[in-house]
Amino acid sequence: MNTVLLKDTDEDIKKAAEIIKNGGLVGMPTETVYGLGANALNPKAVLDIFKAKGRPADNPLIVHISDVSQIEKFSLAEEIPEYAKILAEKFWPGPLTMIVKKGKAVPDEVSAGLDTVALRFPSHPVAQKLISFAGLPVAAPSANLSGSPSPTTPQHVMRDLKGKIPAIIDGGICNVGLESTVITLTENPPRLLRPGGITLEQLRDALGEVALDDAVLHKLKEGRRAASPGMKYKHYAPKANVTILKGGNRDFYDFVNANSHSNRAVICYDEDAPFIKGNKFLLGSKSDSAQQAHRLFDVLRQIDLNPEITAVYARCPDINGVGLAVYNRLIRAAGFEVKDLAEI
Numbered sequence: 532m533n534t535v536l537l538k539d540t541d542e543d544i545k546k547a548a549e550i551i552k553n554g555g556l557v558g559m560p561t562e563t564v565y566g567l568g569a570n571a572l573n574p575k576a577v578l579d580i581f582k583a584k585g586r587p588a589d590n591p592l593i594v595h596i597s598d599v600s601q602i603e604k605f606s607l608a609e610e611i612p613e614y615a616k617i618l619a620e621k622f623w624p625g626p627l628t629m630i631v632k633k634g635k636a637v638p639d640e641v642s643a644g645l646d647t648v649a650l651r652f653p654s655h656p657v658a659q660k661l662i663s664f665a666g667l668p669v670a671a672p673s674a675n676l677s678g679s680p681s682p683t684t685p686q687h688v689m690r691d692l693k694g695k696i697p698a699i700i701d702g703g704i705c706n707v708g709l710e711s712t713v714i715t716l717t718e719n720p721p722r723l724l725r726p727g728g729i730t731l732e733q734l735r736d737a738l739g740e741v742a743l744d745d746a747v748l749h750k751l752k753e754g755r756r757a758a759s760p761g762m763k764y765k766h767y768a769p770k771a772n773v774t775i776l777k778g779g780n781r782d783f784y785d786f787v788n789a790n791s792h793s794n795r796a797v798i799c800y801d802e803d804a805p806f807i808k809g810n811k812f813l814l815g816s817k818s819d820s821a822q823q824a825h826r827l828f829d830v831l832r833q834i835d836l837n838p839e840i841t842a843v844y845a846r847c848p849d850i851n852g853v854g855l856a857v858y859n860r861l862i863r864a865a866g867f868e869v870k871d872l873a874e875i
């Protein structure tokens with residue numbers, strides 16, 4: 532199959548909407564990462580998403596809408612909880628996904644057999660237009676091959692899915708750069724399943740108590756069921772072996788410089804660069820978690836493009852605000868390998 536790169540003009544977005552209406556798949560920009568969209572109400576189109584990505588069948592998809600009224604119009608949710616109304620008012624459109632009891636129109640293929648559904652109203656104008664022009668809710672996971680970092684540019688999508696999907700809309704680089712925040716509203720208090728651009732602090736400000744799922748910061752214990760199935764998979768893993776290093780500047784510089792060799796790379800902050808020998812990838816300023824989020828996946832993909840790099844040391848990010856999401860993705864890239872330099 533030939534994969535065309537469409538522009539973000541109305542004319543091209545309408546072509547992409549036709550593909551979706553006809554049961555096809557489209558790589559689409561959103562403010563978080565690129566999504567691989569299909570008609571959420573068409574089980575065959577949804578199954579094709581799983582095939583193109585090599586996604587495990589038990590990992591459900593997020594359903595994207597371009598207007599809150601579509602939840603009722605398309606019977607996407609059994610009911611809309613009060614918490615959802617508060618969050619929609621504050622954070623939609625935006626990088627927040629809410630899990631609610633699913634409505635009768637949602638195929639089991641979308642929810643991977645669960646009785647809940649994940650809903651998001653993206654703020655990216657191209658995503659909104661695509662959904663509106665198609666006149667359908669759009670199921671879309673990240674547009675990468677399962678196991679590789681989520682795509683934040685159309686080139687990333689091309690690299691992973693060229694020949695497997697008919698079209699990608701070029702909407703430039705994604706603003707947030709990490710996947711959406713996922714919160715479940717099917718229990719009290721609501722629980723954060725995946726951190727993202729909307730922070731735990733913002734959710735607690737809006738709702739009061741919000742629990743933090745264990746899988747956000749820790750590896751799931753053997754045999755425990757993941758509340759968010761996606762959290763149990765080894766995600767975002769570059770081929771090189773990644774280790775996160777916890778510690779102050781001096782300890783970090785001494786350790787990485789003492790262990791420097793040509794096959795080794797360091798992921799660090801801009802401010803660290805002058806003090807580090809050898810191959811380094813900069814995430815942005817130490818105090819700017821949003822910038823670190825924006826760059827992380829591109830850095831992981833750049834590392835993957837360089838076969839000489841076999842080992843990576845990454846500076847442990849600050850876990851406040853969006854930093855919690857950066858840490859959550861980085862520990863998965865590191866297979867949960869974290870070394871505390873103060874203990875050496």
Ligand code: AMP
Nearest residue numbers: 591592647648649672673710759760761
């Ligand atoms: P992605 O589309 O790649 O951003 O992944 C979507 C994430 O949302 C995965 O981690 C899924 O496991 C999670 N998710 C989607 N639907 C549900 C649901 N009904 N309950 C819990 N987690 C969900």
Ligand code: MG
Nearest residue numbers: 672673681710
């Ligand atoms: Mg994904």
